[in-house]
Amino acid sequence: MREFLTILLAVAGLAACQPQSDQNQDVSEENRAPCQTVVHDGDGYTVCTFDTAEHDIRLFHSDAEGVPYLQFDTLERELDEQGEVLVFAMNGGMYHEDRRPVGFYRDAFGDQASVNTNDGPGNFHLKPNGVFWLNGPDAGITESAAYREAGLDPVYATQSGPMLVIDGDLHPGLNPEGTSHRRRNGVGVGADGRTVYFAISDSAVTFHEFATLFRDVIEVPNALFLDGQVSRIYAPSINRNEIGTDLGPMIGVVE
Secondary structure (H helix, E strand, O other): OOOOOOOOOOOOOOOOOOOOOOOOOOOOOOOOOOOEEEEEOEEEEEEEEEOOOOEEEEEEOOOOOEOOOOOOHHHHHHHHHHHOOOEEEEEOOOEOOOOOOOOOOOOOOOOOOOOOOOOOOHHHHHHOOOOEEEEEEEEEEEEEEHHHHHOOOEEEEEEEOEEEEEOOEEOOOOOOOOOOOOOOOEEEEEEOOOOOEEEEEOOOHHHHHHHHHHHHHHHHOOOEEEEOOOOEEEHHHHHOOOOOOOOOOOEEOOO
16 A cells, blocks of 8 residues: 555554654554544545454444434443443444435344435435445445345445445546535545545545545545545544534444
8 A cells, every 4th residue: 555645643552643744654554553644635634444354343323222322422332331442433324314324234233224226316326326344354345236236245334425436446426626625534445355444534625535535545446435524533542532413324443
């Protein structure tokens, strides 16, 4: 993977999130902190990297009684009561006003809705959209129609859209001259099928700008947009626990 264009964050205990310099540094798998600050084309991003063989990545929406978590703190407390620790979280896909997922979603309590390949308005229907899935040490992002045709049966999955990067190329519908600027978050999966990259912009960016982060800096073959404007991150290792409007699906890393 190409060197990220900024800094490796604090190494001791991963307790800080302060840039050390503006120089490129080696951020190989062996010495990379899970979350880094990256500057791409003048915009700042936070990129958090996890290996599915080493980290327990899950999807969360509601508890065993069907009550939505809505906030990172609620999920954190429930996991703590179960003797587990939430070490990272991010909103994990688009949702309706009642916080139900717009597209296909699967977690430990089963499925919510089926794969949605309908036409419609909004970012979700800017086809191709896709499904981020996890199945043990395997992870992937698969275009929605191809996901359905492949008969995949993962442990966790969330559908969102649009795809940002498709087999190494940008989504053809993303306009380089686009004027819609929003804070955005998304996920990419490396060519090894086990390295997962979560990214969130630290300011408002266009779809095209966000997609080029995944293609040109993170260099993943496939990446998926998760949401915009409501995008938030929970990463206590870098002192980030963002609050705001209630969320629907969440992606979390648990120890």
